[in-house]
Amino acid sequence: MGPAAVGKSCITIRYVLGEFVSEYNNTLEDKFTKFDNIDGKMCKVEILDTSGEDEFVPLRTLWIKAREGFLFVYSVDNRKTMEDLDHFHRLYSMTYPNKDVPLILVANKIDLLNKREITTEEGMTLANKYNAEYYEISAKTGHNVDNAFTCLIRKLRKKREVKKSIVNMKDPPEKSSFWDWCSLI
Numbered sequence: 001m002g003p004a005a006v007g008k009s010c011i012t013i014r015y016v017l018g019e020f021v022s023e024y025n026n027t028l029e030d031k032f033t034k035f036d037n038i039d040g041k042m043c044k045v046e047i048l049d050t051s052g053e054d055e056f057v058p059l060r061t062l063w064i065k066a067r068e069g070f071l072f073v074y075s076v077d078n079r080k081t082m083e084d085l086d087h088f089h090r091l092y093s094m095t096y097p098n099k100d101v102p103l104i105l106v107a108n109k110i111d112l113l114n115k116r117e118i119t120t121e122e123g124m125t126l127a128n129k130y131n132a133e134y135y136e137i138s139a140k141t142g143h144n145v146d147n148a149f150t151c152l153i154r155k156l157r158k159k160r161e162v163k164k165s166i167v168n169m170k171d172p173p174e175k176s177s178f179w180d181w182c183s184l185i
Contacts, residue, residue, distance in 0.1 A: 001092075002073035003084040007108040010139035011073065012049045015149050020140050038153050045153065069102040069156045071148060072132070074123075076107050077115040082126065089130055102155035103132040106148055111138040 002008055009030065013021050016034045030049040035042060072088055074081040085105075093099065105127040107118065120136060127134035133151050137144040 001070060001088045002106075003081045006073045006075040006078075006081050007139045008071075008073050009049050011071070011106070011108060011137065011145055011148075012047050014139045014142055014145045016047065018142070020142070022140075036149075036153075038150055038157075043153055045149070069104075069152045071104050071106050071152060072130070073106045073108055074118070075109045076118045076123075076136070077109050077112045079117045082118055082122070085126070099131055100159065102152055102159060103130060104148055104152045104155075105130055105132040105134045107134070107136045108139055110136045110143065111140045 010021055012030075012032055013019055016032045032047045032049060034045045034047070036045055037043070070092065072085055072092075074085055092101075092103065105123065107120075107123045110116075123136065124134050133155070135144050135148040135151070137148055139145060
């Protein structure tokens with residue numbers, strides 16, 4: 001999730017298809033699926049690519065409630081996109097007051113070195129404020145895109161294991177499955 005024109009769709013397409021799309025089209029809502037091998041275990045990753053446009057604010061709460069993990073994205077060449085993330089984080093915090101749903105903060109467009117307005121330190125400070133992991137990526141070059149998604153999937157799996165162990169403390173552990181699924185935004 002994040003403001004318009006930060007590269008959310010490009011990041012998703014880079015992860016799912018391994019391609020960079022240079023044309024910008026406003027997104028309302030697109031759903032992508034990728035089967036990925038994370039730590040030797042196959043995972044069906046469902047990604048909801050959402051609009052950052054203000055006219056779709058009423059849909060954001062629905063989008064947030066329907067997912068298990070989040071990438072919050074801003075563009076390093078536009079300070080306002082980082083500032084605008086506070087609105088998205090407020091919705092996340094209202095929906096998940098315990099902040100128990102995995103969140104990754106992503107700084108996109110790091111390939112635009114001479115246009116950078118936001119430092120790594122500022123990004124890390126915001127990540128600490130949000131209690132999130134932090135990744136600097138480039139949808140254009142692919143730098144760190146897979147790593148950000150892999151981190152989110154690992155966090156989601158860890159959360160599920162903790163939840164499962166609390167629920168099944170007296171029951172024997174289930175056999176581990178070859179397949180897993182993750183629903184992300």
